[in-house]
Amino acid sequence: MKISLSWLREFVDVTESTEELRSILDDLGLVVEGIDLIGEGLEDVVVARIDEIRAIDGADRVRLVVVDAGHGPLEIVCGAMNIDLGDHVPLAPVGAVLPGGFEIARREMRGVTSNGMLCSARELGLGDDHRGLMLLDDVIEPVVGVRLLEALSITPDVVFDITVEGNRPDAWSVEGVARDLATRLGRALASPSLAEPNGEESSASFASAGIDAPDLCGRLTVSVLRHVRVGPSPSWVVERVQSAGMRAISNVVDASNLVMLELGQPTHPYDAAHVANRTIQVRRARPGETLETLDGVERDLAKAGRGLGDTGEDCVIVDGDDVVIGLAGIMGGATSEISDATTDVLLEAAYFDPMSIARSSKRHGLRSEASNRFERGVDPQLGLRAAARFVHILRESCPELEWLRDPLDIAGSTPTPPTIELSERDIERVLGVMIPNDDVITILRGLRFQATSSGDRFSVTPPTARPDVRSGSAGIADVIEEIARLYGYRRLPRHVPTWPEPGGLSDRQKLRRRVRDVVVDLGAAECWTPTLGSDADFDLLHPGVARVRITNPLASDEAVLRATMITALVRAWVRNLERGTGDVVLAEIGTVFTHPDATPTPRMTKGGVSGSVTLSLPQENERLTVLLGREDDDATSAVAFWATLAERIGLADVVVRSSETATTGFHPTRCAQLVDRASGAVLGWVGEVDTVLVDGVNTSVSSGRLGLLDVDFDALCDKVRATRRSEFAKVPSRFPSAVIDLAFVTPTSVHAQDLAFELRGASEFVEEVELFDVYQGSNLPAGTRSLAYSVRFSSDDSTLSEKDVTHARRQLIARAELLGATLR
């Protein structure tokens, strides 16, 4: 909302500087987003006449222009080509400082001296036109030497662009802002000039009005204005309306807009001649009804919308023939619009139910200055006061205007302001400080709350302009917020609370940090790839699978929730490769989603209106995905990466087990499951990126093997699925160990890690079994390979004898034979 200082000063005596005022407004929660200084930097600019234009030798972009600004000929170098002899243009003389701080100096150019600058509208901050000089003959009858400010009748002013919070409809007007300021500054709040009805006839003899939907329309006032002459507004009205960023249209429309800006009450003027039976009636729209709104769009009314709980209810204005002539509080219809021929006006100033306006406005995609105010809540008592202000303004351009007596005023149902009882103690409890009793009363009364105190108790009733103030304990909080706001947040004390309960991270959070640290330690750059992707990308790895889709995506390729991070990481890697920085490991820890229809375990949660139904939401799964893209990376480095990670996060025994059926995204014959030995749970996959996926993502650059690791972090966190190493530490034997090597010709169907596991359990003396070589060769039987293990034996009680070792060795060989492995 744009408010000029001069307008504000009509309501409250503001003497503060612009910066002081900005700070006060900010501290009141009326945040100043910007400040426009009208007429700033134009003080020295004068009107000059062009008397001569000469070419400059060797220059074709600039010319020498001789002007007269009241003190004889002045030579100026100028690049504009839109001027002729006799034209009047603005001159910034030497020493002038233009808007933005640009100071004009005497300058030598191509052997001539330039004694100032001729200006475009943009250079003066008076418009966007910068194609040439501002030609004053087009707008005024210029007089040479006159200051531009006077010539254009510009009064220097300051315009504040203020954001009013959604709970403060009362502040969404000049008077509302002034009320806060007056209260904060302890100054009086002036009231604007209002008109009195002056007609002989009663309003009822000319027009009628009624409410058929009292729940949707809480108050309807209709004023009858006769002998209206539609024409331009007085210049001060135009200035005011324009300073707020609106267009001036005609005296009637401008008066309506000015009243809304000034007092916060939207009004709607109808041409009485085009309202059947001069009747304004408010009711619910019926299915099948339509309305052509002022913007020329034909709208279907009473049609259920998409919004949660939206039944399609529309509140409409109808005429005496029961024909819809306006969408109440949002936009009028085309038929009854004010025109140059209008002489009698019906002025509607009403209160509509905020939620109803909000729903209709959203459903029709139609927002207006009026609907923005109604949906936040306009003061239901404001209608006739706004009409009186409207008439006062319009009368200046229509002196013969007649406002018929006894304006129509129909009541529907409006919320009754609550009475809130609170104590000093309540205020202290919320704010942490006592606010003096007198301050409380002064603040509340300044805001037009009814407030009385007795002892340490207050009884407070908000004005009807404050629908945000609720009843009961919520209302106490609302009132305390107002006290704090006007008292000043910056004056409130601070205190750092302490409590006995310890803070800290959960096991899951600690594990996530550990995983992240290890992944980074192992050389990965951590990425942030998009949660939302395209159907095409989704189909690369999950063709035909149900997907979670966004109803209103920003772009069609950001419409699906990812089911994997593999594709996006491959994309990120390809882009780095194209930049010549593909020699990297990329990793991400993030959430992937499964459509509730595609998972046996969707998330069930509370939803619907008032949380009354149970919804089935996507299953969310946190994963770690690592793409190893360095030169020479492949499935084996991915396995080593995993082995290190598993060790560092303390997993007991996870088998890297090749699977008959590969998972999507992985190279079908170079991937393996990560299976927890004790629980049998699959913790993830390791291997290489499927070349088909790389080709699907990347069409330009050739790539070698890419190692890939995709781990289910939820499973890692689950101590049942991901078995931890025992926390009990074993002190190694102090007696010497014996180390032997054993190589077994082993069927390919027997897993090297399974065999190692068996060997570990084969003798009490086994301390460690480690695979150190795999050999495949034509000298071995088909379907076998040789697995060589280094086995360390030890005993806690003694040095092992030759006999002990031989015995243990035999036990290990016997155990291996049970699996079909034979000593090589």
Place this chain on the structure above:
Amino acid sequence: MSSSPLANLVNQTAELLATIARLESIEQLREAEPTITGKRSILSALQKSFGALAPEERKDAGAQLQDARRVVEAALASRRLELSQRARAQVLLDDGLDLGDVVVSDVRWPASIGHPSLVALTQRELEDVFVTMGFTVSESPEVESDWYNFEALNIPPAHPARGLWDTFYVDLGEPETVVLRTHTSPTQIHLMEEAVANNSLPIHSVMPGRCFRRDTPDSRHLATFHQIEGLVVDRGISYADLAGVIETFTRAYFGPDIESRLRPGYFPFTEPSAEFEVTCTICRGGGCRTCSQTGWIELGGCGVLDPAVLAAVGIDGEEWSGFAFGFGIDRCAQMRHEIADMRALIENDTRFLGQFS
């Protein structure tokens, strides 16, 4: 009447099909293609011989030949697919590696220096500041019902305040019942519900997480972003405690010469509500372009918990009170590292990622 040039077409076609069936590799197929359907094929030769025919006969013969060509081409295409699948299967078989047999100690893998994500790094620092102050850390899902994201926070459907959050709706169930969470506030509701169910009040927790708003990305905003919120529900908690926590956090994270201040704001779930600002980290309060000459930068929102929010989750507002606050993790990172364009965070350019440790 001369005998038709197509008299033998049936046999000739059968022969071509038999040839195709005998092709055993993509290379063979490629080699044979010109003699099956190409310039050197019988089909092309037949085509050339039509010159001698009467116009009517020529048309007839052309159609016949075209049919035959279609059959042959289809057979060739299906053979090509079959052979390429067979080739891929063979490649995969030859390429196959039993990863169970990888001797980890023998793997020689390239070295590289890793870097944590700036967002994760920032989140950790922020969490640590709050953990030191006695907060736990809580998390909850990214897809939420309208109830958790809005209604339980005192923002009923169609409430104009919803305009504060441009919402992505998820296409599940009734329209607009499921959303990508627009803030981490649903975690607050989950926490309070849990605490009530387990009779485990008080709560002192911060909630970091990924959020989504339907805003066109620019240098200061991303449609996907990260937020951290805090929630305290305890006995005797007031606005002064809130202001104190914000102040302590500001100094701990940004440094001892950075101050915070609160000014009135509006959030449907807190009352009183405040926006909090910190000393501009660029000009240290002197005024610059970044802070519009004010010396302050808006960081987040906060407030005393609205009694209606407590009531909605079944917490007795007479006994318990609290506050909540929230701000952007990415935004903190942007301020701290003076990142000109936030979009660098999602581009995953290793030249950017490599700057953080």
